[in-house]
Amino acid sequence: MKIVNRIGHWEQHPVKTYKTRSLSAVDHLILHHSGVSSGTPESYAQYHVHTNNWPGIGYHYVIQSDGTVYKCQKLTTISYHTGNFNTKTVGICLSGDFSHSIPPKPQLSAAYELVRQLMLTLKITENNVLGHRECKGHETNICPGFSMTSFRSNISPLSKRNVSKKRNRPLLKRGNTGLYVQELQNRLKANNVSTGEIDGIFGPRTEQAVRTFQKRKNLQVDGIAGPNTWEMLLQ
Known part of the structure; x- marks a missing residue:
């Protein structure tokens, strides 16, 4: 979309x-x-x-x-x-x-x-x-x-659409849009990391929020929501 x-x-x-x-x-x-x-x-x-x-x-x-x-x-x-x-x-x-x-x-x-x-x-x-x-x-x-x-x-x-399992989360980076990006933004917000407006758009603010979260959790800081980042977000 x-x-x-x-x-x-x-x-x-x-x-x-x-x-x-x-x-x-x-x-x-x-x-x-x-x-x-x-x-x-x-x-x-x-x-x-x-x-x-x-x-x-x-x-x-x-x-x-x-x-x-x-x-x-x-x-x-x-x-x-x-x-x-x-x-x-x-x-x-x-x-x-x-x-x-x-x-x-x-x-x-x-x-x-x-x-x-x-x-x-x-x-x-x-x-x-x-x-x-x-x-x-x-x-x-x-x-x-x-x-x-x-x-x-x-x-x-979303909870009814079989996307709650970790293996179903795609790798997300700047430029992506959609439902999974919005879930990413919501989960970052739940972890007290602001992405600005929750709009389903992976822009620079969302990328910076991912980097902030990764640094906080001692993950590789690349601004990309991959398997390790999702695992920490879903805990």
């Missing part, structure tokens, strides 16, 4: 700004579709600002048909995407109209992976992953089009 950070990159209201919240306040993920056959985060931002008169793009994440994930707002931003549910939710939009079709495989796969990462970060269960139309007061909305029952059946906590 490729996550492209574009926070603050697209159209924003000249005066209005979104409020913020603590990360612990978030308790649901809400999935949307754009409802149009083609579209981009940039076009959604323009519509949300100029037509809806919102402070900026309403979605926290937008997933394109090729599986590229755009991060559009911080998780601590109370953006507008589902009326009466915005203060405690994260909005994820899949570009496309899925009222009579399903998302392309790369897009759906990226949605599964992103949602699993956010479930870990925010300590959210699959029961709290909802489609727009499943929110009270929005039942007449067709969004996100595809079956949320099917979607939820394909996501489950």
Whole structure:
């Protein structure tokens, strides 16, 4: 999964700004579709600002048909995407109209992976992953089009996915992304080593955190999470 950070990159209201919240306040993920056959985060931002008169793009994440994930707002931003549910939710939009079709495989796969990462970060269960139309007061909305029952059946906590065994942890280094990187970041944090934001991206801060942990545990200090580093992290 490729996550492209574009926070603050697209159209924003000249005066209005979104409020913020603590990360612990978030308790649901809400999935949307754009409802149009083609579209981009940039076009959604323009519509949300100029037509809806919102402070900026309403979605926290937008997933394109090729599986590229755009991060559009911080998780601590109370953006507008589902009326009466915005203060405690994260909005994820899949570009496309899925009222009579399903998302392309790369897009759906990226949605599964992103949602699993956010479930870990925010300590959210699959029961709290909802489609727009499943929110009270929005039942007449067709969004996100595809079956949320099917979607939820394909996501489950990391603990249920047979990744708890040490032999299943891959070697990780700078440039890697995904679920295992997020687990690495969470385990470093549990060992009082900060990686910054837990985003599933193995960047320079995560590499430095690995080096700090390795030095503390008298391991080879190379910034790479290999078998010995994982073994110490999993103790």
